[in-house]
Amino acid sequence: MSSLVIERTLIKDLSPLPDGTVTVAGWVDTVRDQKKVQFVVLRDESGAVQLVRPRTAADVLAANGEVDEIADAISGLSQGSFVTVTGELKHDERVKLGGIEVRIETLVVDGAADPETPIAADSGIDKRMDWRFLDLRVPRNALIFRVQTTFEHAMRSYWVERDYIEVHTPKIMASASESNAELFKVDYFEGSAYLAQSPQFFKQMAQAAGFGKIFEIAPVFRADPSFTSRHATEYTSVDAEISYVDSHEDVMAMQEELLVAAFTAVVEKHGAEIKELFDVDVTVPTTPFPRIPLAEAKRIVAERGYVVPRADADMDPEGERQIAAYVAEEFGHEFVFLTDYDASIRPFYHMRHDDDPQLTKSYDLIYNGTEITTGAQREHRVDVLEAQIREKGMKPEELGGYLDFFRYGAPSHGGFGMGLARVLMLMLHQPNLREVTYLFRGPTRLTP
Amino acid sequence: MSSLVIERTLIKDLSPLPDGTVTVAGWVDTVRDQKKVQFVVLRDESGAVQLVRPRTAADVLAANGEVDEIADAISGLSQGSFVTVTGELKHDERVKLGGIEVRIETLVVDGAADPETPIAADSGIDKRMDWRFLDLRVPRNALIFRVQTTFEHAMRSYWVERDYIEVHTPKIMASASESNAELFKVDYFEGSAYLAQSPQFFKQMAQAAGFGKIFEIAPVFRADPSFTSRHATEYTSVDAEISYVDSHEDVMAMQEELLVAAFTAVVEKHGAEIKELFDVDVTVPTTPFPRIPLAEAKRIVAERGYVVPRADADMDPEGERQIAAYVAEEFGHEFVFLTDYDASIRPFYHMRHDDDPQLTKSYDLIYNGTEITTGAQREHRVDVLEAQIREKGMKPEELGGYLDFFRYGAPSHGGFGMGLARVLMLMLHQPNLREVTYLFRGPTRLTP
Numbered sequence: 001m002s003s004l005v006i007e008r009t010l011i012k013d014l015s016p017l018p019d020g021t022v023t024v025a026g027w028v029d030t031v032r033d034q035k036k037v038q039f040v041v042l043r044d045e046s047g048a049v050q051l052v053r054p055r056t057a058a059d060v061l062a063a064n065g066e067v068d069e070i071a072d073a074i075s076g077l078s079q080g081s082f083v084t085v086t087g088e089l090k091h092d093e094r095v096k097l098g099g100i101e102v103r104i105e106t107l108v109v110d111g112a113a114d115p116e117t118p119i120a121a122d123s124g125i126d127k128r129m130d131w132r133f134l135d136l137r138v139p140r141n142a143l144i145f146r147v148q149t150t151f152e153h154a155m156r157s158y159w160v161e162r163d164y165i166e167v168h169t170p171k172i173m174a175s176a177s178e179s180n181a182e183l184f185k186v187d188y189f190e191g192s193a194y195l196a197q198s199p200q201f202f203k204q205m206a207q208a209a210g211f212g213k214i215f216e217i218a219p220v221f222r223a224d225p226s227f228t229s230r231h232a233t234e235y236t237s238v239d240a241e242i243s244y245v246d247s248h249e250d251v252m253a254m255q256e257e258l259l260v261a262a263f264t265a266v267v268e269k270h271g272a273e274i275k276e277l278f279d280v281d282v283t284v285p286t287t288p289f290p291r292i293p294l295a296e297a298k299r300i301v302a303e304r305g306y307v308v309p310r311a312d313a314d315m316d317p318e319g320e321r322q323i324a325a326y327v328a329e330e331f332g333h334e335f336v337f338l339t340d341y342d343a344s345i346r347p348f349y350h351m352r353h354d355d356d357p358q359l360t361k362s363y364d365l366i367y368n369g370t371e372i373t374t375g376a377q378r379e380h381r382v383d384v385l386e387a388q389i390r391e392k393g394m395k396p397e398e399l400g401g402y403l404d405f406f407r408y409g410a411p412s413h414g415g416f417g418m419g420l421a422r423v424l425m426l427m428l429h430q431p432n433l434r435e436v437t438y439l440f441r442g443p444t445r446l447t448p
Numbered sequence: 449m450s451s452l453v454i455e456r457t458l459i460k461d462l463s464p465l466p467d468g469t470v471t472v473a474g475w476v477d478t479v480r481d482q483k484k485v486q487f488v489v490l491r492d493e494s495g496a497v498q499l500v501r502p503r504t505a506a507d508v509l510a511a512n513g514e515v516d517e518i519a520d521a522i523s524g525l526s527q528g529s530f531v532t533v534t535g536e537l538k539h540d541e542r543v544k545l546g547g548i549e550v551r552i553e554t555l556v557v558d559g560a561a562d563p564e565t566p567i568a569a570d571s572g573i574d575k576r577m578d579w580r581f582l583d584l585r586v587p588r589n590a591l592i593f594r595v596q597t598t599f600e601h602a603m604r605s606y607w608v609e610r611d612y613i614e615v616h617t618p619k620i621m622a623s624a625s626e627s628n629a630e631l632f633k634v635d636y637f638e639g640s641a642y643l644a645q646s647p648q649f650f651k652q653m654a655q656a657a658g659f660g661k662i663f664e665i666a667p668v669f670r671a672d673p674s675f676t677s678r679h680a681t682e683y684t685s686v687d688a689e690i691s692y693v694d695s696h697e698d699v700m701a702m703q704e705e706l707l708v709a710a711f712t713a714v715v716e717k718h719g720a721e722i723k724e725l726f727d728v729d730v731t732v733p734t735t736p737f738p739r740i741p742l743a744e745a746k747r748i749v750a751e752r753g754y755v756v757p758r759a760d761a762d763m764d765p766e767g768e769r770q771i772a773a774y775v776a777e778e779f780g781h782e783f784v785f786l787t788d789y790d791a792s793i794r795p796f797y798h799m800r801h802d803d804d805p806q807l808t809k810s811y812d813l814i815y816n817g818t819e820i821t822t823g824a825q826r827e828h829r830v831d832v833l834e835a836q837i838r839e840k841g842m843k844p845e846e847l848g849g850y851l852d853f854f855r856y857g858a859p860s861h862g863g864f865g866m867g868l869a870r871v872l873m874l875m876l877h878q879p880n881l882r883e884v885t886y887l888f889r890g891p892t893r894l895t896p
Contacts, residue, residue, distance in 0.1 A: 025692045081857045110692075111854065118856075136657035137658045145614075173894065184634050186643065187632065
């Protein structure tokens, strides 16, 4: 397939090979340095294999005036060191680790590790985050990012096959995108700028530009000081926006198709390994996902004995868990769209129902009890937008550049934003975003 | 394929359909409002089509006491308004625009445009950037982002098929990644942070984590006050990093395969349209790309009569154009790898040749006369890294977190970073990055 000069064989590809010479490379998991034979368990990104080296007896070496350099190198190997080994692949059913082993002929230490490893298997999460590059060597942790890769590529393939345009919206902005809250301020030459909280306005701009259907997977930034398991100051947002929609139903129909494509790819490629390492059966959701108007969801939750303790019309995290439990019991489904949120708890740009202007054409998507998405049809009529901006206590003139997008013609449109790490967290039954983020960023976490 | 409720037909898909009822939607390009018949050229993201509507004679209307509402609506259509039209598709060879037309039966104005359009076909680039959402309606400009989408997806597919892991490295950092120059500072709660200039350190961290092969396409930020055609303060960087390399040759071999895959996809999908709208023949490069050590390149350029006017050992933009011209003449190739840069002009983390420590195992990739990539094998031996850091006048203790990545074992590795917009600019023979960036960011450009 390729002329790449990397001649090593991935450990997962060893088993089907016939006995013979192979080169493997990776890091040292364990060394068993016995009197007559030495064993090394070598790990790479694809798996683990046993390396073996019979010692030449000390009296034989002494008689010949020789030193067994490879034996000495193996004895000196610290856990975590990266090595390249060439040797003889042997299939042997007695070897517990995959029924194969490699008899070491040459061994090169590419990068020796300090023998004092700073984290252990039982280190707490903060300590593990400090040494994230070691934490990510754990196969279970590395698998998360393989799953993420597959999940993202399946989404992008879904979109590209349907002629969506990928956009890269700017993350540095002159002013706030939606509100002045939770914005990070940047020194920008002689002035100031802000980091984008979402690509919302720029996604909508693409609709006015006639792009039709667009997507973006990119970082967003929230100066949110909270320390919950579900929040980060920087995270990867999965965004799509499409024109010529009749309502938020069109957006939901697209998102559920998209998720089916992405979950199918994950189950096919990683289902067995996820089961083995996380003890989770990832399932492909059926369509249509259940849809429940928010007001009805609140009634259902109340009937289950939980009254949402909020002054406004919104749901809360426990209410989301309750409605998810109801949906799991009634429909056997892990997803539920809550729809038609009250206008008072939605941003000004959500379109409202013609026949009930108190309700928006919007939704949240709940997965395994936690919100992963907000979506909506957007209001594209400038006069209605201006009225809704005023109703929210904001000034249309402060959103002039945004309103301009719709002054020169705009199609009906809608879209959603989805937190990538939240999906991974809920898919793999992880307790917080830190476990499923390559390098987590929070109010007190900026390193490594 | 899909249950999506968007029933409109894309204009590009009309031609193969039989005569009959269709629904199209898009924006008004032109209106010809004649006495007996009205014509509208409608444009969507896929093309343009003529809509037609015979007028009912005024005397007939008057006799019946009727008003022709559709005729009035057409008369009132401003250029740029978004409309949805249902009508009768007719194939008619006499119609210049694709040999088809749609006879309007119903017309809904989804979003009326202000009649005063703020830009014209001959507006200057700054004015066009001010109204970028209108500028992007020009088919040639929209095509750029379709090409970009195809180019990116082909690269990601190349990587995913080869088991690379996609990473999302943080863009907010506690300290500088490579140097303190050109960093944007962020107010971060009670303290400060910086925006990542590149994912360099975090890409390398993945190698220490045993990820093997990774990629990322994401924004990077440079507080560079320069105003050249080739610089932006925020741009999309295409990054890859691979372990177990023997030298920068392995990185170059991967990058040229990657580019062949991406250019092949672009030529297959958009070659004809690029030719039509840009008058450019995009060609798939042959491999291997020519490779010329920098010192030799400077001799060649000098022989052509150009002496690089720099005090250091580096090339300059004119030198890059000269060597590209030489390569085009000698090898008929648009790409050239310049290799083995002097250590004095490369960052501390570039590995040096064993047999000539003055030279790095590094390269730049020049495409049509302009640099698009810097790549290298990285130094992964902590003691050598520390020496090279000191040689650059920096302090190893200030890079402690980075050096830690290599203290607990690391494989040999290398990678590259490539400016996405630069590739598009050079591929489509555009004069500057602003033309090929969705929303350009520069020292004086933060809007829209």
